[in-house]
Amino acid sequence: MPQSQEIDPVFVSIIVAFVAHHVFRRHETYSLRAHALLIFVPPFVIATHFVHRPDGYGTLAHLFAKSLAIHVVALLSSIVMYRLSPWHPLARFPGPPLRKVSELVGAYYAAIGKKATAISELHKQYGSVVRTGPNSLSIIDPSAMSQLWSVPRGPWNIGPKMSYKNLTMMGIQDPEEHAQRRRPWGRGLGQAAIKEYEHPLMARVELLVRRLEEQKGELNLTKWMGMFSVDFMCDMAFGGGTEMLRDGEHTNAFRMLQRGMSIASVFTQVPWLGVYVGHIPGAGAPLRALHKVARTFAAKRLERGSSARDLFHYLNNEDLADAAPPPREHLIGDAILAIVAGSDTTANTLVNIFYCLLVNRSAYATLQAEIDKFYPSGDNPCNTRHYQDMHYLQAVINEALRLYNPTNLGGQRQVPPNGPPAVAGSLVLPPGTIFFMPPFVVNRDPRYFSLPSAFWPERWLIASGRIRFDSKEARVPAPLKQDEFVHNDAAFVSFGSGPINCVGKALATVEMRMVVCALLHKFEFRLRDGWDPREYSDNMREYITLTTSEVPVVLKARW
Structure with missing residues (x-):
């Protein structure tokens, strides 16, 4: 009997699945065509090869279904065994077995909005470097972080974009291409451009003050900050487009943005799922709406x-007489980035x-006294001339960012798959390793900040030498x-660092x-009587950005 007739198709299916896995990894x-070839072609080839054998393997459909089932089971088995094996490049890093197996x-945890909290618990159990996925790590060692900021971005943006093509500037992994796409943003958000944005910013802030003055009784501060931030984002980025402060939130744009972020957060974990959903008409509706x-x-x-020098004036190269405008898809991606980064994160931080x-x-009381010192009654607090000298104001902002960083997990990074390892002291990250350095976890670590869960702005003034630890104004919480x-300070990087910082x-x-x-x-604020502040933290969600x-x-x- 010829040798080919003695080979069991089950055995062939298993061997082919193992080979396919190790070639594919x-x-x-993210090509659906490649995924289809990986899953369906080997079983079909095996079925057509064995269907005409005299051994009685069954019809083509029966044999294909059997081969497909065996192929998929063998493929998944190979993936699981490899990811748990000592031969995996990240095998030496501790982490829960389930996380090592699958993202x-x-x-x-991304879907329920507790992604950063879950990572924090893992670090308490496993230490400063934790394996959080088959090929991903979470790192909270500031000495290592300072050496890893130059590593390029990871593939996380592919999922929310629901495509691996025409990515936004935030999603570009190639350093040279990223630097090229970033240049217009650098011009549009440089000091000269910011001075031009101060007038529309001042107009929006003054409108916010007037609208709040018109309100009677209780109001939801979160809603008003959301409407303000969207209005100013549109002024700054597009030269106008919304009037939520004036007309109300009739478009539900801010809620739509937050719903989109919840789905996008899931897709950052499994970018291939976002690509799959992108091929299904009507699926991922909140993201499509965004x-x-x-x-x-x-x-x-x-x-x-361009009627004014808005951000798009620079993104479209309208400030450069001899430069061609970028492709339209690039500008659409830039618009998505402007909407998310320009409104969602700022609104949440203000809240x-x-x-x-x-x-x-x-x-x-301390901050209000500082504001009154620099801007007495009758002065315009929207005039920026004193901001640099208002050290307690900056301490308050820093402390709020430390406790509630809007990008709670920070930007995802990936060591280039075809390059050398990334080395940070004794930490060596193999090529292809995906990692992130979560501010939510680092900033609440007692190794880096005393009383890490306490809101204590004075810590920043003590650390900078502006006040003494034993002074009355330090207000040191007992029993420190x-x-x-x-x-x-190395652990506090609220806006990122390196060539791809914010x-x-x-x-x-x-x-x-x-x-x-x-x-x-202008106002004296107080919380509504009977409201439990613990509701705020309980209802907060950790998506791509922190949702207040x-x-x-x-x-x-x-x-």
Whole structure:
């Protein structure tokens, strides 16, 4: 009997599955065609090879179904065994077995909005470096972090984009291409451009003050910060487009943005799932709605042209006489990034600042006194001339960012698959390793900050030498002693670091300072009677960005 007739098709299916897995893991792709070839072609070839044998293996359909089932089971078995084996490149890093096997565990926590909290618990159990996925790590060692900021971005943006093509600037992994796409953003968010944005920012802040002054009784501060941030984002990025502060949130744009972030957070864990969903008509509706809004804003701005030097003036190279405009898809991606980074993160941070102040009345009083010192009654707190000298204001902002960083897990990074390992002291990350350095965890680690869960702005003034630890104004929480005081600036990177840090840091800082100064200058805020502040943390969700919950306040004009 010929040898080929003696080979069992089950055995062949298993061998082919193991070979396919080890070929595929060296050449990973997000192409659905490649995935289909991997899953369906080997069983079909095996079925057609054995169907005409005289051994009686059955019909082609029967043999294909059997081969497909065996192939898939063998493929999954090979994947699981390899990821748990001592031969995996990340085998030496500790972590739960289920997380080593699949990113779907992380996707579950992303779906319920507790991704950062889950990572924090893992670090308590396993240490400073934890394996959080088959090929991913979480790192909270500041000495290693400082050496890893130059590593390129990971593939996380593919999922929310629901495509591996035409990625936004945030999703580009190639350092040279990223630097090229970032240049217009650098011009559009440089100091000269920010000075031009101060006028529309001041107009929006003054409108926010007037609208709040018109309100009677209780109001939801979270809602008003959301409407303000979307309006200013549209002014700054597109030269206008929304009037939520004036007309109300009729479009539900901010809620749509937050719903989109919840789905996008899942897709960052499993980018291939986002690509799959992108091929299903009607699926991923909140994300598609966000993409549609971005397309609409970009199209209207391009049709209208540049009446002012908004962000799109730079992104479209309108400031360069001899430069061609970028492809339209690039501008649409830039619009998505502007909407998310320019409104969602700023609104959430402003809400966090006010929440922290309202539950810490001594800090509230100290900051209000500083604002009154620099801007007495009759002065305009939207004038930025004193902001650099308002050290307690900056300490409050830093402390709120430390406790509630809007990008709670930070940006995902990936060691280039075809390059050398990334080395940070004794830590060696093999090529292809995906990792992140979560501010939510680092900033709440007692090794880096004393009393890490406490809102204590004075810690920043002590660390910078502006006040003494044993002074009255330090307001040191008992029972902390001076020799126990810990403050590691290297662990606080609220806007990222390195060549792919947050390009909008300077504008966001001006925006936060102006809003806080204007509102505390004009109003006296208090929380609604009977509201439990613990509801705020309980209802907060950790998606791609931190999603804040309702903060009910009552306010009255001071003058």
